[in-house]
Amino acid sequence: MGGFLAALVISFGVIFVAELGDKSQLMALTFATRFRMMPVLIGITVATAVVHLVSVAVGYGLGAALPTGWISLVAALAFVAFGFWTLRGDTLTDDERTKAERTTRSAIVAVAVSFFLAELGDKTMLATITLATQHGWLGTWIGSTVGMVAADALAIVVGRQLGRHLPERAVRYGAAALFFVFGAWLLVESLTELL
Template structure:
């Protein structure tokens, strides 16, 4: 059993390195508290790998991976748009401040990470790896090792995110996180509905965050121009009051 646990741990940990799920964990760690992200990832890992070993060992059936991937893409895109919405001009109390509106509650953040990570993992290559291991090895050992490997990879990404986040202003973190969520959502969506190669999908998916970034810059410039005009109008009025 120990050998199977170690084998599953190593397979899942290596499969997660550089994978979309690990990058998502890093992105969530930039946005939410690290223990909330880690707890949500651990919970999702327990559930997803339990499904995987059940399917691989007992059923031998396939999940509707395309439909699940579409839900995952929609979830990530919605999270990205909501994150960028918080840094739109006029949302913050002080436009010149580097602070953003208050962080969401731990409960809401947990649910966001849990749902996004679960949907992203269902039908992912790591789930199929777990199913393959469970088909000819003890399902309990495979489950324990897979959960540990997935959580360890997520914890590594979270540590990187927390370290990087300490040196970046919160507003910049919000913008980068929102754009990354949009990228992962577009990547998942294009990978599901198109038959392009991995490299082509990766390049094409960048179009959505690029467009969002351009729109955000345009809105900020417009807000700055409007603010400048208002300031210019207020100066003569103030001068008239002094006279």
Template sequence: MIATILLSFGVLFLAELGDKSQLMALTFALRYRWWVVLAGITAASIAVNLIAVGVGHFLGATLPTGVIALITAVVLLAVGLWTLRETIHTGTEDDEAAEQDSGARSPWRVFFMVLSAFLLAELGDRTMFAIIALASSHNWVAVWIGSVVGMVAAGGGAIALGILLGKHVPERAIAIGSGLLFLYIGAATLLSAFAPGLGRLTEYAIALLAPALAGAVLWVLNRRSTNSASRPALPNESVESGSGQIR
């Protein structure tokens, strides 16, 4: 049983290194409290790996990965767009207030957001198929324990990196980077599910178009906002404060 636990741990840990799930853990850690993110990842890992070993040991069937991948991509793209939308209304002078809002956000809300995102992302992922294969020929309890620990360990490493970066990067830059990363992960999820023949490098290259396009739009909007704020007021536009008279 110990050998099976170590085998499952090694397979999951190595499979998660550099995977989209680890990138998600890094992105969440940049925005929210690390312990809430880690708790969400742990709960999702327990659930998704229990499903995987159940499928491998008891059912011998697979899940509708195409539908799950589509839902996952939609969720990630929506989170990315929402995050970028918030940055449009947040100026650089509001960085401190934005940081306080990010840190004070309801832990339960963040927990369920991380839990649902990871649960959807891992269902039907390549790591799940690895667990199904292991559970079909090994002790399913040992496979489940090892896979959960391996997934949490990989996520913990990404969270540690997010904490390190968060101490040296402004909150507004973190928000923009997080939004773009979510868009990238969502686009990559869609491509891996519906165009598996592209190959990893091609898939990742095409997925970069989504954050690149969003970044260009955000840059244009910020330029317009900056130009409007810096444009000198015309004589007919200036209103004397408190008098109600137009100068």
């Protein structure tokens, strides 16, 4: 197997497995209960492609990790804010609801920013850095990005099904709880790194 193909296949497999049960897969499920599937998938893909490009650049070029403690702290605070925003709930008029369903830009941005912040310093980023030190950067970047998006797409499908079968109040409280859990998780990670 050639260098590019080996990097692609190995990176896909490692990152797909590492992503199963990871907090970002749970985030994908949460966002899928609030937004349409395509904007969530696009946001995840954009964030993942950028984070993994940084990862392979660090792993392949520098061989060093980024300082992630402060980034994790900012992400933790953002997730707590998302949790309160979700609990507060939003009421839309019929006209606003129609516009929200048509407009995908805000959903894409919200998902992309959240995933970008959550993935900085995450195990999949560190795994991608490690893979890039051993394999070519292009195959590692493509394989790791596709592996993560594929694993998160599974969560999106599950999230969409839950959103159709659960009452809106249960979805809102569940999503808020998950955002609080993500915030706490990132806070613990950031404090562990900073202290």
